[in-house]
Amino acid sequence: MKPLMTRRDVMRLMAAAGLGSAFASRTVADEAVAGADVTAELKLIASSTAQRYPAVLSGGKVIQPQRPLPIFHETDVLVVGGGPAGFAAAVASARTGVRTALIERYGYFGGLWTGGLVLYVEPTHAKINNQWIKTTCGIGDELLRRLADIPGGIVHYGAGQRNPTSDPEATKYVMDEMITEAGVNLFLHCWGVDAIMDGSAIRGVVFESKAGRQAIVAKVVIDASGDGDVFAAAGAEHEQRLHAIGLVHRLGNVDRTDKQALGKSGIKNLGAETPLPGVTWINLRGPSANCLDVNELTRLELEHRRAIWKHVQRLRQTAGGEQAYLLQTAPQLGVRTSRLLAGAQKLMLADARAARQFPDTIGVGGADWGPWPIPYGTLVPAKLDGLLAAGRCICVDAKLIEDMRLIATCLVTGHAAGAAAAIAVQSKCRPRDIEISRLQKLLKDQGAYLG
Ligand SMILES: Cc1cc2nc3c(=O)[nH]c(=O)nc-3n(C[C@H](O)[C@H](O)[C@H](O)COP(=O)(O)OP(=O)(O)OC[C@H]3O[C@@H](n4cnc5c(N)ncnc54)[C@H](O)[C@@H]3O)c2cc1C
Numbered sequence: 001m002k003p004l005m006t007r008r009d010v011m012r013l014m015a016a017a018g019l020g021s022a023f024a025s026r027t028v029a030d031e032a033v034a035g036a037d038v039t040a041e042l043k044l045i046a047s048s049t050a051q052r053y054p055a056v057l058s059g060g061k062v063i064q065p066q067r068p069l070p071i072f073h074e075t076d077v078l079v080v081g082g083g084p085a086g087f088a089a090a091v092a093s094a095r096t097g098v099r100t101a102l103i104e105r106y107g108y109f110g111g112l113w114t115g116g117l118v119l120y121v122e123p124t125h126a127k128i129n130n131q132w133i134k135t136t137c138g139i140g141d142e143l144l145r146r147l148a149d150i151p152g153g154i155v156h157y158g159a160g161q162r163n164p165t166s167d168p169e170a171t172k173y174v175m176d177e178m179i180t181e182a183g184v185n186l187f188l189h190c191w192g193v194d195a196i197m198d199g200s201a202i203r204g205v206v207f208e209s210k211a212g213r214q215a216i217v218a219k220v221v222i223d224a225s226g227d228g229d230v231f232a233a234a235g236a237e238h239e240q241r242l243h244a245i246g247l248v249h250r251l252g253n254v255d256r257t258d259k260q261a262l263g264k265s266g267i268k269n270l271g272a273e274t275p276l277p278g279v280t281w282i283n284l285r286g287p288s289a290n291c292l293d294v295n296e297l298t299r300l301e302l303e304h305r306r307a308i309w310k311h312v313q314r315l316r317q318t319a320g321g322e323q324a325y326l327l328q329t330a331p332q333l334g335v336r337t338s339r340l341l342a343g344a345q346k347l348m349l350a351d352a353r354a355a356r357q358f359p360d361t362i363g364v365g366g367a368d369w370g371p372w373p374i375p376y377g378t379l380v381p382a383k384l385d386g387l388l389a390a391g392r393c394i395c396v397d398a399k400l401i402e403d404m405r406l407i408a409t410c411l412v413t414g415h416a417a418g419a420a421a422a423i424a425v426q427s428k429c430r431p432r433d434i435e436i437s438r439l440q441k442l443l444k445d446q447g448a449y450l451g
Helices: 007-016 018-026 084-094 138-148 168-181 230-232 260-262 294-316 349-353 398-404 407-427 436-445
Strands: 057-060 061-063 070-080 100-104 125-128 131-134 185-190 191-198 201-209 212-223 237-240 243-246 249-252 280-282 324-327 340-341 362-363 374-375 387-389
Touching: 057 294, 070 084, 070 185, 070 201, 070 407, 084 100, 084 138, 084 168, 084 212, 084 407, 100 212, 131 294, 138 201, 138 407, 191 212, 212 230, 212 407, 230 340, 249 294, 249 340, 294 324, 349 374, 349 398, 362 407, 362 436, 374 407, 387 407, 398 407, 407 436
Parallel strands: 070 100, 070 212, 100 185, 212 387
Antiparallel strands: 057 061, 125 131, 191 201, 201 212, 237 340, 249 280, 249 324, 362 374
């Protein structure tokens, strides 16, 4: 049957009503109305005349010549990576009034939380004497609270609840709001590729974008890339571990499936609840692999997508599952662990399990086995200056990685790294030399929980 009105008809009507330019063309339409003159949008601009320094093939080797790089931006604190840790770090730093910039390789914030579709935020609480206490406070909790103000933004958040699940688009939206309100200078689609060194201190980052290589100079850099890209480039000591690399997907129409019938056919996992009705997310563990190896990443992307596709097709062909559909595979492959900083201090599982107190506690991790204070030394490189790590690449015992890398803990360590970097700038000292009592006071003033 012919539709009553095509999209173009709607566009013409909106244009006639004066809505075309303000709303339709920017927000809804993906193509111009037929016959419209779009040459104004096709404006010819000057091509870059910057001098080029292409690599050369010489004696069988590819040589990149020495070259000056344009300084794109100067800042006090530069955060690399806008996942949960980088987001919290940038907001914490900018809220002190210190000039803060953030570069992110993709076009949105949230990292694996939003782009990886890992929607379950844990562990927001720790169990003490059979009581759950909230350990994810401050900027992380503010984000969750603001998600709760949005219908369909989050579930299982609020009094008596813990470990909520958020909607990825709502999470991106609230992160955009908070990070913009804080006054962070944001640069998306920028991939940090090298460190700018001044002796044993890092003084900024070289990034790649469509415009080529450029530099951002900073007094303190926070590596929140998840994989320690910056500290590795700067030559900081670290270790690298392999971990299961998976790919998360979302299913739609799960509420229209017959779970009993599917169960009889052996299909039991229809994913975990999300804030959207009928939509679930399904985790995938995957094999232990190396995220620094693009051959492995390419193979896993293809293998995981094929497996997910086949799994969902089988579901749709099984009695009771006909209505379900594959809503989305995650835009980002699920890298759980890779590089870990060799820090001024390594937090050991035994100390965490014993809830050992540290004079430099900057946050508390949650767990069903109890709260575990996190010392500042886990964020500070053993030797390198001018840099802090945050999120899933901080310095912990291998046995603590499973707790340390979770979203709620990354929000906590990100918050601390941002506050610490700001204090180092204000105090004109190295991050390792800041006054810990001042950091702890700032964190408490910003709502963080330190035990
Ligand atoms: C499959 C899977 C399932 C998981 N399940 C859960 C769960 O159920 N609950 C839970 O709480 N946690 C879960 N996690 C863990 C959690 O999602 C991550 O560990 C957490 O998001 C880490 O936060 P982060 O900020 O340290 O790093 P990331 O989330 O990895 O963010 C890093 C950010 O830095 C950017 N970036 C990276 N390199 C560069 C660069 N060189 N230049 C510029 N930008 C860069 C990335 O694009 C990204 O935005 C899971 C992880 C995976 C992989």
